[in-house]
Amino acid sequence: MTVLSTSNLSRSYGSRRGVDDINLTLQKGEVFGFLGPNGAGKSTTIRLLLGFLRPSSGSASILGMDCWSRSHLIKRDVGYVAGDVRLYPWLTARRAFQIVSEIRGTPLHREGMQLAERFRLEPDLPVRKMSRGNRQKVALVLALVHRPKLVILDEPTSGLDPLMQATLADCLREMAVDGHSIFFSSHTLSEVEDLCDRVAIVKDGRIVEDSNLNRLKTQAPRIAKIRYCDADTAARCEPPPGIVVTRTTGAECELQLTGEAAELNRWAAGQQIEDISIGPPDLETLFHRWYDVANPLGEDS
Numbered sequence: 001m002t003v004l005s006t007s008n009l010s011r012s013y014g015s016r017r018g019v020d021d022i023n024l025t026l027q028k029g030e031v032f033g034f035l036g037p038n039g040a041g042k043s044t045t046i047r048l049l050l051g052f053l054r055p056s057s058g059s060a061s062i063l064g065m066d067c068w069s070r071s072h073l074i075k076r077d078v079g080y081v082a083g084d085v086r087l088y089p090w091l092t093a094r095r096a097f098q099i100v101s102e103i104r105g106t107p108l109h110r111e112g113m114q115l116a117e118r119f120r121l122e123p124d125l126p127v128r129k130m131s132r133g134n135r136q137k138v139a140l141v142l143a144l145v146h147r148p149k150l151v152i153l154d155e156p157t158s159g160l161d162p163l164m165q166a167t168l169a170d171c172l173r174e175m176a177v178d179g180h181s182i183f184f185s186s187h188t189l190s191e192v193e194d195l196c197d198r199v200a201i202v203k204d205g206r207i208v209e210d211s212n213l214n215r216l217k218t219q220a221p222r223i224a225k226i227r228y229c230d231a232d233t234a235a236r237c238e239p240p241p242g243i244v245v246t247r248t249t250g251a252e253c254e255l256q257l258t259g260e261a262a263e264l265n266r267w268a269a270g271q272q273i274e275d276i277s278i279g280p281p282d283l284e285t286l287f288h289r290w291y292d293v294a295n296p297l298g299e300d301s
Helices: 042-049 071-077 093-104 109-118 132-144 162-177 189-195 213-219 231-235 262-268 283-288
Strands: 002-013 016-022 025-027 031-035 057-062 078-081 150-154 181-186 198-203 206-212 221-228 243-249 252-258 273-278
Touching: 002 042, 002 181, 016 042, 016 206, 025 181, 031 162, 031 189, 042 057, 042 150, 042 181, 071 078, 078 132, 093 109, 093 132, 109 132, 109 162, 132 150, 132 162, 162 181, 162 189, 181 189, 189 283, 198 213, 206 213, 213 283, 221 231, 243 262, 252 262, 262 273
Parallel strands: 031 181, 031 198, 078 150, 150 181
Antiparallel strands: 002 016, 002 025, 002 057, 198 206, 221 252, 221 273, 243 252
16 A cells, blocks of 8 residues: 655745655555755655645645645644654643644543653653753654554654664554554664665755665675785785775775675685675665765765
């Protein structure tokens, strides 16, 4: 079942382009990563999906409903955390659960308190006394408490410590197993790689890659290190085609290969080496190919 779909979705601000020809799909139970540096167009895309902005052209639908004309109906089944969380200073988690229960017409206090305990929230502490991380946790709990069919998160780990990032990831994985869909926007590769089934990379308002993570890993380079018995032998290192020596230091050679390591292992078996280590696929290098060296992925644009 397709939960979210866009077709040539575009939004401009006068002469300035926000996003251009965005084509995405998200299936039921899928955790989808939307990756790119700040300013790439991630938040604009999300605002279009939620009906906060009207497309200049193209279309977007969630649960079979148009994101602009049926936005009020879509929001019943969507949980959302904005990139810049704003909460009333007087609000507590307990009071927030009461308000959300009234708005949605269903009791959510018990589920809310369970999530508050899981995220280590003090239910009666007002927002004005909370740290940035705790305010983020309140927003996350409110987005998840009604068990929405689709969760849209715009850089949700901002302000969270590693333990709470892991807690959030566990919650999202559990929801995906139960058939809920997750749209996870981030500029941090590691959290997308650990959590998501598929990733779209956005640059300058355009999608430059949309692929299953496993397929991307077959395209990503690996770094291998070989230690020879002496420096002279290392200097004569001639690996097979497709494997490149990137650095030689004394008796150690560093090589880069793409794809499976079988060919390297076969070649290494005939070499006079003392040790060999082959690292995992380096998605960081692969993703950085889409961006300028001066503005690598993960830094503000």
